[in-house]
Amino acid sequence: MDWLLIVALIVGGVGLVLWLRASKIRRETALPRGRVVYADTGSWNRCTRPLFSDRYRLTGKPDYLVCTPEGLIPVEVKSGQAPVRPHQAHVLQLAAYCLLVEDQETRRPPYGMIKYDDRAFEVDYTPALRTELLTTLGAMRRHLYADDVNRSHHEPARCQGCGYRERCDRRLV
Ligand code: SF4
Numbered sequence: 001m002d003w004l005l006i007v008a009l010i011v012g013g014v015g016l017v018l019w020l021r022a023s024k025i026r027r028e029t030a031l032p033r034g035r036v037v038y039a040d041t042g043s044w045n046r047c048t049r050p051l052f053s054d055r056y057r058l059t060g061k062p063d064y065l066v067c068t069p070e071g072l073i074p075v076e077v078k079s080g081q082a083p084v085r086p087h088q089a090h091v092l093q094l095a096a097y098c099l100l101v102e103d104q105e106t107r108r109p110p111y112g113m114i115k116y117d118d119r120a121f122e123v124d125y126t127p128a129l130r131t132e133l134l135t136t137l138g139a140m141r142r143h144l145y146a147d148d149v150n151r152s153h154h155e156p157a158r159c160q161g162c163g164y165r166e167r168c169d170r171r172l173v
Helices: 002-030 087-106 127-144 156-160
Strands: 035-038 052-055 058-060 066-069 072-079 111-115 120-124
Touching: 002 072, 058 087, 066 120, 087 111, 087 120, 087 127
Parallel strands: 072 111
Antiparallel strands: 035 066, 052 058, 066 072, 111 120
């Protein structure tokens, strides 16, 4: 068989496998249309370096980054059924990824996505959300040096899975 034909078949086969894998990921995660340029899950690890911002002293790894005509869109995948609206902690986590993308790419992502088992939410990265995130980060940093801080939630399940539960006198379970 002609070598060129063999090479073309191999390249075509690899391309098909990559396309099928990308399609599978897109189906399972409801990713926005665009090129997946980063994934932090399973075997689709094309890049494992976290996003990092010196200016905001922040680092993090979204589950996916998708390159779309609107910019780089972070996607966070959460297990479990979708709540009526995304949990505020998840929204702030996604906002942190938007801030990291904004700082790294010098282009603000218009939105990010939170994907639960049965539903995905587009969360607008608004100036108000950005401000809320920066305020929260400031408060968290101040609390790092405080002798004691209040519990920030009323969710027993979070305490159940918390590594500090044995030593925490504010635990709910
Ligand atoms: S055990 Fe304490 S530190 Fe852990 S989640 Fe509950 S309140 Fe927070």
